[in-house]
Amino acid sequence: MPDSRQILALPVVLLLLVGAILPLTILVVISFWSVDFDAFELVPGFGLASWREILGNPTYPYLIGKAVLTGGVTTSLTALAGYPLALSLLRLPKRWKSVALVVLLTPLYTGEIVRIYAWRLVLGTDGLVNSLLMGLHLVDAPLKFLLFSPFTTALALFYDELPFMTLALWIALERLDMRLVEAARDLGARPLPAFIRVTLPLTSTGLCAGALAVFALSAGDMQTPNFLGGPSGATALASIDNFFGTAFDWPTASALALTLLLTLIVAAALLAAGILRLGGRPARVAR
Amino acid sequence: MSALLTRRQTLASIVGGVAAGALSLDRAKAAVSELVWATWDSNAHPEYVDPFKKETGTAIKLSFLSSEDAQFAALKTGAAKDWDVVNPGLNGTWRYIDAKVLQPLDLTKIPNRQYMYAPFKDTDKVVGKDGKTYAIPYLWGLNPIVYRKDKYSEEPTYATLFDSKYKGQLAMRDYALESIAVAGLFIGVPRDHVFTMSDAELAEAKKALIAQKPLLRTYWQTIGDLTNLFATNEVTCAFSWRVPFDALRDKLPMGMAKPKAGIFGWSDCFAIPATLSDDKVAAAHAFGNYLLGADYASAIAEIGNYATSSNIIRDKLTHEKQEAIFVDDLSVMNSFMWPVAPPNYSAWLKIWNEVKAA
Known part of the structure; x- marks a missing residue:
């Protein structure tokens, strides 16, 4: 007999079923269909042509691998920057914390396109950074790699996703009993070992939450690489968009979307498992 | 008499019918x-x-x-x-x-x-x-080549978009149909055949596009995006629409080229x-x-x-x-090319994906 809390969850479960599982099932089915390009009709059936194209053409495994790499790099960079930032926020007087929270989230209030064009103004040939470098005679010509390169994509994604990681880590740190860290320091641990052996394991759930959010958002971002990555801005998502919209090749789009989704789920699961394993070690240290 | 009445009645019926028809037509017209x-x-x-x-x-x-x-x-x-x-x-x-x-x-x-x-x-x-x-x-x-007149001594052609002399100043549209067709014209495919290129020609066009990639500043996504790229000196020549020309001609020395190889x-x-x-x-x-x-x-x-x-x-x-x-010069219509989605458009898309990922 389900209790009342389980009953309350029913609408959400139904929504998930209808909103996620049903479309995915449709994608699976369509991925085996073909297209009659003369009549622009999807032809039901069972064929493997789309799957052969996606798994056999090295372009698509490359693009999917690139999505995983983008997610992994952004997650690592935001975690590295997020911990010092969250630790600083933790030490703020209480009345300043709400101000800090608003400031932390401010970039998210602007739209993605606004941020993208702002990056162009900052990093462009005539942009702020190049003007400054040239004004100080540090460079003779504008640094072109600052804009429209993998560096730009990585920087913009790092900036976009940092609030998500910092917020998750901040919440985890707020729940951390700082006396444990102090005890480690009293027993002779230097700051870095104390962080690695006490703080990191005890905030691993926060790190995991932040990492999953950042990984999903950055691996699934299409606009930032498209508008800032220049010739290197190709993404699996843009290919899916092309197949669905422009080419009316829904079976290939479905096969690519499903392969990307499965790969990202497996990568995210491995990432989460790896981070949560960190949490097993502090118990022994604490005892 | 009775015959006259009949004629009158008949006439009345005709007039009535026509009037009714006209009224119903008016109603139909008014309905829209x-x-x-x-x-x-x-x-x-x-x-x-x-x-x-x-x-x-x-x-x-x-x-x-x-x-x-x-x-x-x-x-x-x-x-x-x-x-x-x-x-x-x-x-x-x-x-x-x-x-x-x-x-x-x-x-x-x-x-x-x-x-x-x-x-x-x-x-x-x-x-x-x-x-x-x-x-x-x-x-x-028309979709011309838009360029900065102060940066090019001659009016650009499609070959300009593949010229290493202009590395880092060029842009192409992130759109398979037009970009592959431009590459087709560049490798010498006649304009009336460019949207029905053979597999061998498509492979050549793909090679040209991959070789072009390092020369490009970026692929433009929207025409507003390209206008912005011209305005901020990121790009000096691009396969374009006319919008950047119109938007910037009062501020920058903009030019618009209509290549003889074929005008989209x-x-x-x-x-x-x-x-x-x-x-x-x-x-x-x-x-x-x-x-x-x-x-x-x-x-x-x-x-x-x-x-x-x-x-x-x-x-x-x-x-x-x-x-x-x-x-002004109607002979421009002799160089028209109407981009046609090719029957094997999905294959074109796959080539474009390969170019972008190369």
């Missing part, structure tokens, strides 16, 4: 108080369509399109039931015809067709396999969905006729800098205006 036109926002400012309401009493309600693909999908899936007139691009009209989402037009109800320029009037791209006409091109323009044209068509109810068909045809008439042509030339496919007002325009809308 509004037509919904699915089109691009730039084709349908209120000033462009208001005269049609004054002329016929039928108001034009606008439903703006987000993309050609979305329009096709809406018609195909039946999600566009409220659209009375639609706007397929000339290059893709065939797929609308093949998908049977348009109804054949009654050309006798569109007398302004007589004023159309021959390349538009005679195009077979709007004719179905049954010989019937399903769409009429009404508006057109675009043309929007008037068409009627297959599902349009019979009582609206006559009004829809009247609107098609309006789009080829003088009021629409004058308004869109004056405000939007676009030319219709009709020559009805050409001789009344100043030379500057004719030049602005590309009708």
Whole structure:
């Protein structure tokens, strides 16, 4: 007999079923269909042509691998920057914390396109950074790699996703009993070992939450690489968009979307498992 | 007497019948108080369509399109039931015809067709396999190479877009159809064959595009994006639309090149969905006729800098205006290429994905 809390969850479960599982099932089915390009009709059936194209053409495994790499790099960079930032926020007087929270989230209030064009103004040939470098005679010509390169994509994604990681880590740190860290320091641990052996394991759930959010958002971002990555801005998502919209090749789009989704789920699961394993070690240290 | 009465009665019946018929026609006409036109926002400012309401009493309600693909999908899936007139691009009209989402037009109800320029009037791209006409091109323009005049000593050609001398200053559109076709023209494929390239030619075009990648500053996504790239000195030459030229010509020395190898044209068509109810068909045809008439042509030339496919007002325009809308020298129409989605478009898309990922 389900209790009342389980009953309350029913609408959400139904929504998930209808909103996620049903479309995915449709994608699976369509991925085996073909297209009659003369009549622009999807032809039901069972064929493997789309799957052969996606798994056999090295372009698509490359693009999917690139999505995983983008997610992994952004997650690592935001975690590295997020911990010092969250630790600083933790030490703020209480009345300043709400101000800090608003400031932390401010970039998210602007739209993605606004941020993208702002990056162009900052990093462009005539942009702020190049003007400054040239004004100080540090460079003779504008640094072109600052804009429209993998560096730009990585920087913009790092900036976009940092609030998500910092917020998750901040919440985890707020729940951390700082006396444990102090005890480690009293027993002779230097700051870095104390962080690695006490703080990191005890905030691993926060790190995991932040990492999953950042990984999903950055691996699934299409606009930032498209508008800032220049010739290197190709993404699996843009290919899916092309197949669905422009080419009316829904079976290939479905096969690519499903392969990307499965790969990202497996990568995210491995990432989460790896981070949560960190949490097993502090118990022994604490005892 | 009785015969006279009969004649009177007969006459009265005829008059009554005609009157009743006329009244019912009036009612049918009055019933079409509004037509919904699915089109691009730039084709349908209120000033462009208001005269049609004054002329016929039928108001034009606008439903703006987000993309050609979305329009096709809406018609195909039946999600566009409220659209009375639609706007397929000339290059893709065939797929609308093949998908049977348009109804054949009654050309006798569109007398302004007589004023159309021959390349538009005679195009077979709007004719179905049954010989019937399903769409009429009404508006057109060119997609030129836009460039900075101060950076190029000669007018650019498609070869300029592949020239390492201009590394880091060039841009191509992130769009398989046009970019692969430009590469086709660059490797020497004739313009009338470029959208039906063989596999070997496609492979050559792909090689050229991969070699071009390091020369590009970026692939532009939207025309606003490209205008911004010109304005901020990121790009000095690009396969483009005319928008950056118009937007920046007062601030920067902008040029517009129309390569002789072939000029990409675009043309929007008037068409009627297959599902349009019979009582609206006559009004829809009247609107098609309006789009080829003088009021629409004058308004869109004056405000939007676009030319219709009709020559009805050409001789009344100043030379500057004719030049602005590309009708000063009609020989330009000899170099037209109408981008056509190739039958193996999915293969083109795959090549484009490979180029982008290379």
